[in-house]
Amino acid sequence: xxxxxxxxxxxxxxxxxSAAIAxxxxxxxxxxxxxxxxxxxxxxxxxxxxxTKPKKIDENLFASEIDxxxxxxxxIDDLQRTLRHAYRxxxxxxxxxxxxxxxxxxxxxxxxxxxxxxxxxxxxxxxVIVFDTPPTGLTIRILIMTKxxxxxxxxxxxxRRKILDRRSAIEKIQGEICVVxxxxxxxxxxxxxxxxxxxxxxxYQREMENFVSxxxxxxxxxxxxxxxxxxxxYLETKRIMENLDKIDIELSSLVINKYEDNEISRKIAExxxxxxIYRVPRLDETRGLKALDEIAGLIGDI
Amino acid sequence: xRPSDILDFLKGFFGSFKKGSTEMIEFELRELENIFALxxxxxxxxxxxxxxxxxxxxxxxxxxxxxxxTKRVSDEDALSEMAGVFDVT
Numbered sequence: 001x002x003x004x005x006x007x008x009x010x011x012x013x014x015x016x017x018s019a020a021i022a023x024x025x026x027x028x029x030x031x032x033x034x035x036x037x038x039x040x041x042x043x044x045x046x047x048x049x050x051x052t053k054p055k056k057i058d059e060n061l062f063a064s065e066i067d068x069x070x071x072x073x074x075x076i077d078d079l080q081r082t083l084r085h086a087y088r089x090x091x092x093x094x095x096x097x098x099x100x101x102x103x104x105x106x107x108x109x110x111x112x113x114x115x116x117x118x119x120x121x122x123x124x125x126x127x128v129i130v131f132d133t134p135p136t137g138l139t140i141r142i143l144i145m146t147k148x149x150x151x152x153x154x155x156x157x158x159x160r161r162k163i164l165d166r167r168s169a170i171e172k173i174q175g176e177i178c179v180v181x182x183x184x185x186x187x188x189x190x191x192x193x194x195x196x197x198x199x200x201x202x203x204y205q206r207e208m209e210n211f212v213s214x215x216x217x218x219x220x221x222x223x224x225x226x227x228x229x230x231x232x233x234y235l236e237t238k239r240i241m242e243n244l245d246k247i248d249i250e251l252s253s254l255v256i257n258k259y260e261d262n263e264i265s266r267k268i269a270e271x272x273x274x275x276x277i278y279r280v281p282r283l284d285e286t287r288g289l290k291a292l293d294e295i296a297g298l299i300g301d302i
Numbered sequence: 303x304r305p306s307d308i309l310d311f312l313k314g315f316f317g318s319f320k321k322g323s324t325e326m327i328e329f330e331l332r333e334l335e336n337i338f339a340l341x342x343x344x345x346x347x348x349x350x351x352x353x354x355x356x357x358x359x360x361x362x363x364x365x366x367x368x369x370x371x372t373k374r375v376s377d378e379d380a381l382s383e384m385a386g387v388f389d390v391t
Contacts, residue, residue: 079358102354111354145353152352156360159338166331170324179366186366196363204359 002029003121003214004130004302007139008226009236010039013257016286017226018132019045019063020295021302026061029127033063034120036113037134040065047288054124058289062126066116068109068134075112076103110141117142118211136236140243146212147247153205160198164190215249222252224302229256229265238271251275253302258282278302332374339364339371 002025006018015035019042022033032054035042042065043050046057052070054062079102102108113134120129133139167190171177177188189195215221225240227233241251254272256265259279269277278299285291342364344351351357 075354075358079361082358082362085362105351105354108354115355149353149356152356156338156341156352156356159334159341163331163334163338166327166334169327170331173320173324179370181366181369188366197360200359200363201356204356 001121001126001220002128003221004128005133005139005221005223006131006226007133007136007223007240009233010135012226012228012233013280013286014226015041015045015132016292016295017224017255017257017280017299018042018130020292020299021224022061022063022128022130023058023289023292024296024299024302025128025130026058030060030125031062031128031130032120032124032126033057033061033130033132035063035065035132036068036117036139037132038068040067042132045287045292066113068113071112071116072103072109075108075115107145110138110145113138114142114145118207121211121214136240140240143215143244143247143249146208146215149208150205150212153201153208157198157201157205160195160201161192164192164195164198218250218252222302223249224253224255225251226255226257227268228258229260229262229268231264234264234268234271237268241272253278255280255299255302276302335367336371336374339367343368 004018004021004025006014006021008014015037018035019033022031025031033042033046035050040050042063046063048055048057048063050063050065052064052066054064057063117131167177167188171190177190179186179188192198223244225237227237237254244251251272253276254268255278256268257280259265259281280295280298283291283294286295340347340349341351342357342361
């Protein structure tokens with residue numbers, strides 16, 4: 001499966017370009033175009049009403065729009081379900097208060113979107129998935145979240161291993177350790193095989209490492225920046241590249257949308273000379289499959 | 303004195319040794335468990351916390367630890383326990 005992510009400043013035409021790229025891939029492969037942008041207009045470009053569930057646009061071409069608020073809600077609901085089940089016998093912790101805090105916890109939006117992207121990549125059955133991303137800030141934070149998660153997991157797994165090590169030392173001398181909560185007896189795990197916490201963390205670490213290695217594999221995943229030949233989009237694209245560098249992800253190509261031959265265009269060509277650059281001139285019509293075919297023709301095999 | 307009394311005495315004698323031998327590790331274990339649970343619940347008290355998905359996936363398995371941690375806060379006197387372990391009088 002191939003993944004394509006389009007990044008860029010708001011308003012440069014990411015959605016149109018991503019739709020055109022999806023259209024191009026759909027000539028040969030079963031392709032899904034996903035919009036992660038809270039201000040959706042992928043549906044407008046395809047001239048179809050889209051929702052979270054992929055909708056068929058044409059032979060081999062499907063599209064969906066992920067709603068950020070819905071993604072956060074699903075994420076919190078999921079958490080509530082698992083927690084209610086696990087903590088049903090505990091009245092010590094006020095769960096409602098806990099969920100309220102979690103809803104507004106920094107990072108929930110990024111995590112919810114990251115998990116959504118991960119689930120699309122893992123579960124959906126397509127040859128190519130093209131992601132139209134939210135504005136740069138959020139996209140970069142989502143990508144950085146993958147690295148942060150791995151750093152935290154490494155540290156937490158380290159602490160957990162120390163705990164299990166101490167427990168097994170005590171168990172060897174004192175015999176099995178257990179605790180009684182409200183008359184119910186619980187055995188305390190002292191080995192990695194029996195400890196659900198470390199098993200869950202190791203499993204999540206494995207899943208995240210898989211996902212990150214997919215993102216870093218240039219033959220599987222492409223990061224494409226879209227910009228206009230103007231000063232601000234140019235500066236933002238430079239920042240995108242620097243930020244991606246921090247997480248060892250490389251931009252593969254650049255699309256100059258609404259291209260005109262001006263000073264900034266030349267500066268872009270010079271600055272990003274090691275990337276493949278595609279130029280799309282200003283078009284009167286950017287909606288509908290016919291217009292997308294025209295843009296796809298200009299882009300070629302990106 | 304019956305032989306069973308001597309046996310009981312010896313059992314108690316070695317039992318207290320056994321208990322004492324793990325006292326330090328138990329103290330260290332409790333602190334590590336506290337740190338681990340505290341990191342998961344850190345946003346309540348304003349300390350840096352891991353990304354929410356990690357918390358979300360491990361919390362269901364941490365019920366016991368969080369219970370023990372909250373119980374300790376109300377039941378135990380951490381300072382006197384530390385003084386006891388380190389023989390401060």
